Amino acid sequence: MTGRELGRPERNETEAQRLDRNMGELLQELRVAQTGVQILFAFLLTLAFQQRFADVDAFGRWVYICALICALLSSGFLIAPVGYHRLVFRRAMKEEVVRTSNKFALAGLAFLSVALGGALTVILDVMFSQEVAMAGGIVSLGFLVVLWFLIPWVRVRAKRGDSGAEGH
Numbered sequence: 001m002t003g004r005e006l007g008r009p010e011r012n013e014t015e016a017q018r019l020d021r022n023m024g025e026l027l028q029e030l031r032v033a034q035t036g037v038q039i040l041f042a043f044l045l046t047l048a049f050q051q052r053f054a055d056v057d058a059f060g061r062w063v064y065i066c067a068l069i070c071a072l073l074s075s076g077f078l079i080a081p082v083g084y085h086r087l088v089f090r091r092a093m094k095e096e097v098v099r100t101s102n103k104f105a106l107a108g109l110a111f112l113s114v115a116l117g118g119a120l121t122v123i124l125d126v127m128f129s130q131e132v133a134m135a136g137g138i139v140s141l142g143f144l145v146v147l148w149f150l151i152p153w154v155r156v157r158a159k160r161g162d163s164g165a166e167g168h
Contacts, residue, residue, distance in 0.1 A: 067118025
């Protein structure tokens with residue numbers, strides 16, 4: 001069954017063109033995510049030097065450290081495809097680069113979701129209470145996991161079998 005028969009427009013592109021397009025799309029998506037995680041990381045780095053940080057209890061400090069580490073890991077994973085691509089450039093490894101970079105991007109998003117939930121938890125802990133903070137952190141993390149991972153996963157599983165084609 002062709003893409004047109006499935007309601008998708010056909011792409012008349014070679015495998016090399018498809019890989020180039022996939023890499024370009026991935027890098028564009030990474031630019032958006034990198035900016036967000038870098039802003040979050042900068043915010044978290046400055047947070048410890050704010051006057052009210054002294055009011056953060058042990059729970060909040062541990063959550064803060066976890067959020068900071070997750071932001072660092074997220075940044076590393078989201079930037080990794082650039083270094084990976086540079087190191088294997090012109091070695092006929094484009095498919096490997098796209099596949100590995102996709103895994104890096106997913107890991108980066110996973111750590112970013114934890115970092116965002118953690119940052120919100122710390123803020124809510126200072127502003128309200130540990131209970132409100134935990135609830136807010138869990139809800140925000142759950143929301144991001146559903147939005148970024150569960151919905152796409154469910155859609156892919158629903159479409160599996162509609163087409164033998166892999167990728168897009």
